[in-house]
Amino acid sequence: MAQLDDFGFGTQIRKSPYFDATVRWGARAFSVYNHMYIPRDFGDTEQNFWNLVNDAILCDVAVERQVEITGPDAAKFTQMLTPRDLSNLSIGQCKYILITNADGGILNDPILLRLGENHFWISLADSDVLLWAQGVNVHLGMDVAIREPDVSPARASLTCATTGCANWIWTVFHLSCRAPDGLVNWVMNFT
Numbered sequence: 001m002a003q004l005d006d007f008g009f010g011t012q013i014r015k016s017p018y019f020d021a022t023v024r025w026g027a028r029a030f031s032v033y034n035h036m037y038i039p040r041d042f043g044d045t046e047q048n049f050w051n052l053v054n055d056a057i058l059c060d061v062a063v064e065r066q067v068e069i070t071g072p073d074a075a076k077f078t079q080m081l082t083p084r085d086l087s088n089l090s091i092g093q094c095k096y097i098l099i100t101n102a103d104g105g106i107l108n109d110p111i112l113l114r115l116g117e118n119h120f121w122i123s124l125a126d127s128d129v130l131l132w133a134q135g136v137n138v139h140l141g142m143d144v145a146i147r148e149p150d151v152s153p154a155r156a157s158l159t160c161a162t163t164g165c166a167n168w169i170w171t172v173f174h175l176s177c178r179a180p181d182g183l184v185n186w187v188m189n190f191t
Contacts (some may be wrong), residue, residue: 013037013061016062017152033063033126067122067130073142074118079083080140081122081133082112089114099129107132121149 009015014036022039029041039060043046069078079086082097083104089095091114099108099122111123122129135139 007038016060018060018062022060034065034124036063036065044083063126065124065130066149066151067107067124068122068132068147068149069122069133069144071142071144073144075118077137077142077144078112078120078122085113091116093135099132101132129162 011033012035014156016036016038019037025047026042027039029042030037031040032038045070071077075086081099083100084095084097085094086097089112094111097110097112098106099110101107108122108125108129110129111125113121115121122133130146130148137144137146175191
């Protein structure tokens, strides 16, 4: 098992709250994503694949940073960041969006979550959308607060081949996603 001393980490890159656990569970190499370390190697690639397909894995995806937009103009401002129509986005609903620059170039393809009437989270792929959004608001001057909330997502991916497993997941998490073949596949994000 790798030891923390085996890695040369700098102070300019953040570690997730799950970092030490990933090392304990065998992380052997890391990459940088959204200015954070993300585990990239847990040893046997083929065994990792079969664990994902047949059993369960828990992934440190804290690198999927959030941009939080709040304030009286939050809905109007968030709409300014994407060409996707958000007029029917309900509280508690997520949508896949594109964030584009002034020329229509894609800056990011995140998931947008509406937490309240004027409260949004953008769950990012690897880019500095926080700085982009703050810069856009310098130009627009809308009444919004744009920040990175102190949350760290984790993802559990499970494959359940039995009704008992599916019932347990439903009882614990109140989630259900059945595939046509009767298997129950899960991807759950926790923040």
